[in-house]
Structure formats: structure tokens, C-alpha cells
Amino acid sequence: MLIDAHCHLDFAAFDPDREAVIDAARRAGVEHFIVPGTMRERWQPVLALGERAQFSVCAGLHPYFIDQHQASDLAELDSLIGGHPDIVAVGECGIDGRFEDTLEAQWRYFDTQLALAKQHELPVVVHCVKANDSVAKRLRQRALAHTGLIHAFSGSYEQARKFIDLGYLLGLGGAVTYSRAKRLHRVIRALPDDSFVLETDSPDMPLSGYQGQRNEPCRVSEVCNSVAALRDQTVEQVAAFSSANARRLFRLPPES
Structure with missing residues (x-):
């Protein structure tokens, strides 16, 4: 059985044929989906998917959409998590180093979401682009009991080892299918069996081909x-x- 540990099936890209996409995944052996939240206006569609047995959901504020977040969203996120015990993680949250002009705000939102994860005893789903070392340092400082997932990892083995030593899992997705991803391939060969999950980030991060x-x-x-x-x-x-x-990470029920 396969689990897609990170996919955005709530996104509008799937509105025309969401059920057909789910059926196609089931035929390919995918029996469970983890869907993260990215912004306040998407939380309810994500929670609606979470009412279905084959879905588990998260709630968070994604750094890519930083201009659409408001400070009040953090208090609302706290309330949402407290009122929905079926939420399995805080996220997608994190740092995207490509957007230097918003880094200060990104860190504020990320730090508060780490604090919420610790308060609610949940793991985090971390978006980390061009920021592996600084994010690993912050995660070590925060010392979350339930750690989390480093989504779409593409760093070095040394950076992978930092996250693994902290108890975090690495998300492996479409990037692994590209022949040019030699460094990532070396990392994957060296990973312990208990250190990774498979994901697609659908509808983004297409595979080779x-x-x-x-x-x-x-x-x-x-x-x-x-x-x-x-x-x-x-x-x-x-x-x-x-x-x-x-x-194990998301504390999902045993496979039936």
C-alpha cells in the first residue's frame, strides 16, 4: 500500500475531476492521502477532504502565500487546531529563501506555527527551500516532541543527517525521477529505511517525463x-x- 504523504487535492486544479484523480490513484495502489493546508481560505476545503476515511489533513500558513496571510490568521489557526482533533499536523509552514524580501515575516509565521505544534503536541510539515541549515538550527532550538516532515527535501547528505538526527522525516517526490539530480540520488542511497516518506506535492513538482x-x-x-x-x-x-x-509520524490508524 502507498501513502501520498503530501498532496494538495484541495487546490482548484482538481476541481474539474477530483474524484477521477482519486480513483486513478487508488488503481495505482495509493490508499491514503495527506493534505496540508496553505492559507486560511483553504482550511475548510482541506477539512472537508479530511471527513473521508482515505484522507488525513493538516492546517497551516505556507510561506509562498505570505502576502495573503494576516496576523489574526495565527490565532484562528490555534483555534482551528484546538477544535479539530482529526488534524494530524501543523503545516504546510516554513521558509522559502527564494523570497528574501519577505524572510522576516516568514520567520515570524514559522516560529509561531512551531510554537502551536508544540502546544498542541503535533508534528509539523515544513516547506524548506534554500534554507536547510537555518531551518535545521531553528528546529533544534524548538525541540518539538513530535518532530515532523521536511517536505520535498533536495539538500546534501550532511543537511539530511541534521534533520534525521533531530527525528524528522524527509519527503521524497518528483525530483528523484530526474537523471540530473545526482546529489539527491546519492542522499537517497544512504538514507536509513525509517527516515523518509514518498510524496507528490500534486498538482506541483511534476515528475520527469x-x-x-x-x-x-x-x-x-x-x-x-x-x-x-x-x-x-x-x-x-x-x-x-x-x-x-x-x-508513525502522523499517528495514523494501522493499515486495515
Whole structure:
């Protein structure tokens, strides 16, 4: 069984055919989906997906949408998490170093969400672009009991090791399918079995061969194939490791 540990099935890109996309994923062996929240106006659509047995959901404020957030959203997020015990993590939150002009605000929102995760005893789903070292330092300082997921990891082995030593899982997605991603391939070969999950980030981060197309959760099976080949393991082994790791992190019920 496969779990897509990070996909945005609430996004408008799936409005025309969401059920068909879900059905296609199920046919590809994907039986569970983790859907993070990205901004206040998306929380209710995410929670609506969470009413379905095959979905688990998170709530957070994504750094990419920093200009759409308001300070009051943080108090609302606190209230939302407290009122919905089915929320499995705080996120997607984090730091995107590509946007230097908003970094100060990004850190404020990220720090508060880390504090909320600690308060509510939840893991975090972390967006981390061009900021691995500074984010690892902040996570070490905050010392969350339930750690979290470093979504779409693409750093060095040394950076991977920092996150793993703190108890965080690494999200492996479409980037692993590109032949040019030599550094990431070296990292994947060296990862412990209990340190990663598979994800798509649908509708974003298309796999090799699908550039320019909408990404979909069914393609987590292709991510699994690539990771298995890199690690010289079977597809069944990689799927089992990833699913067990996701269930442990997000405290999902056992596989039925």
C-alpha cells in the first residue's frame, strides 16, 4: 500500500475531476492521502477532504502565500487546531529563501506555527527551500516532541543527517525521477529505511517525463519505483517503509 504523504487535492486544479484523480490513484495502489493546508481560505476545503476515511489533513500558513496571510490568521489557526482533533499536523509552514524580501515575516509565521505544534503536541510539515541549515538550527532550538516532515527535501547528505538526527522525516517526490539530480540520488542511497516518506506535492513538482503537466497522486507509485531502483530495494519494501514511517509520524490508524 502507498501513502501520498503530501498532496494538495484541495487546490482548484482538481476541481474539474477530483474524484477521477482519486480513483486513478487508488488503481495505482495509493490508499491514503495527506493534505496540508496553505492559507486560511483553504482550511475548510482541506477539512472537508479530511471527513473521508482515505484522507488525513493538516492546517497551516505556507510561506509562498505570505502576502495573503494576516496576523489574526495565527490565532484562528490555534483555534482551528484546538477544535479539530482529526488534524494530524501543523503545516504546510516554513521558509522559502527564494523570497528574501519577505524572510522576516516568514520567520515570524514559522516560529509561531512551531510554537502551536508544540502546544498542541503535533508534528509539523515544513516547506524548506534554500534554507536547510537555518531551518535545521531553528528546529533544534524548538525541540518539538513530535518532530515532523521536511517536505520535498533536495539538500546534501550532511543537511539530511541534521534533520534525521533531530527525528524528522524527509519527503521524497518528483525530483528523484530526474537523471540530473545526482546529489539527491546519492542522499537517497544512504538514507536509513525509517527516515523518509514518498510524496507528490500534486498538482506541483511534476515528475520527469511529465514536465508542464498537472502532477497527480497516482504518480507516487513512479516515485516509489525510482527510489527502489536507487536503493537497490524492491518496490514493495520501499512502499512498506514509507507507509510505516508516515503512519508513525502522523499517528495514523494501522493499515486495515
